[in-house]
Amino acid sequence: MSDTTNGFPLDGDDAAPGLPAVAAPRTSTSRMIADALRDAIVSGALAPNAPLRQDAIARHFSVSAIPVREALRQLASEGWAKIEVNKGASVAPLSADEAREIYEIRSALESLALGLAIPNHTAQSLREVRALATAAKRERDPSLYVARNEAFHMALYAPCGRPQLLEMLASLHRRGERYLRLKFDFPEYKGESDAEHAEILAAVKRGDIAAAQALAAAHLLGTGELLYRFLTERAAAKTVTEKPRAKSSRSRS
Template identity: 65%
Template sequence: MPTDLSAVSHPASFRDAQFEPRQSTSRFIADALRAAIVEGSLLPGEPLRQDAIARQFSVSAIPVREAFRQLESEGWVMIEPNRGAAVSLQSADEAREIYEIRASLESLAIGIAIGHHTPETLAESKRLLEAAENEPDPTLYVVRNEQFHMSLYAPANRPRLMELIGQMHRRGERYLRLKLGLPIHKDSSDAEHRAIFDALVARDIEQAQTLVARHLLATGELIHRFLADAQALAQSSHVKKKRRASNRTKTPKADQ
């Protein structure tokens, strides 16, 4: 079945992008596919048909292949020889590890940044905090969440550290949406964000680092449990279906 990308947004300006360097086109396609995965238009394990995607974007196969390779390097897509590309499966262990890495990187970043914040940067962080608190759309909340977190660390002036943190945010987007499925989890995240911001304003490095790490590690554990439980349930259901199918194929012996 061809990949259905009808739900993916394609700005009218994309026609102009085709006249830019090929790298820009492949990046545009990668961004659109990543958004479709995050939003659930493309599901875990779903095949990505290169020819269908090329037709959808009115491009050759080359930028599509480059987009696949970019997404594979970020963990969004898996490419297998002779089978092509597919959306990566969600992994409980990967989700937990992403948040463990984030906890380490972001506690380091806020410790460096805290002494360099100004009234202006604090005001910007507060604005982004409130924007996240008031955002009801889970897709947009993911964006607001990243913006708030990155504003905490920006004054550190560590571009390579910020790049690594940004990569981990992108890899964790699809997992964060699982946490946001229940309003109570958004409420708890908002409260934790507020506490981190208060520690930042107080210039309390130890408290800020502790709260950031605790916030991220708890999120990783929550998502790990959710995915592990879902996987166990799916396996149990699969075993029961096989057992029922096996029983249906058995016929009683005829009386002699």
């Protein structure tokens, strides 16, 4: 993305283009700062491994260092940031292992939610799910696609009657947003994914719980494996390109 940065973009006087300002208080200052930083990480405005400088963040939000430290601790506990002694905080890197694990967990939990939801779906709820699937299929903007994709999946499970399960799934979707955006590097895969959505919905409409669960599990596990391979290969390619540079540096010393 063109607005991605390798450093925290708040060293100047201007506001960061990809980072929203804090709105009116909803819970606490630290929570609102954490929400804003999380949104910037998800959108790509803050790149993996970008430093999260407390002083720059405090200036941007016109707050003291205390709520910033609390926000960074919260992000670190959720896996969005890492805090290292004598180095400070930075955006957590993209991880092939994490991407695959998120989709493995989603596969298990969403299969459960789907099985519980199918008997409770109505003609109206199924029309809403179909409309969301169509909107996701037509979407080409990565940010909007992520939101529409999540809306489709969550609408499938909404009638399950398990609020804690739905809360867990919403959290997993949030954790996976950075990775889901990578699907746009595979245009052909998005088409396959949209087709799989249609197959899952067809099974739900038939009331075929076993088929719907199998299709959903295969859909999610396949996405996880695709992202795992992509990130693993990208890391390997980066290592190869950096080796000559390291040798060249040693020859000049």
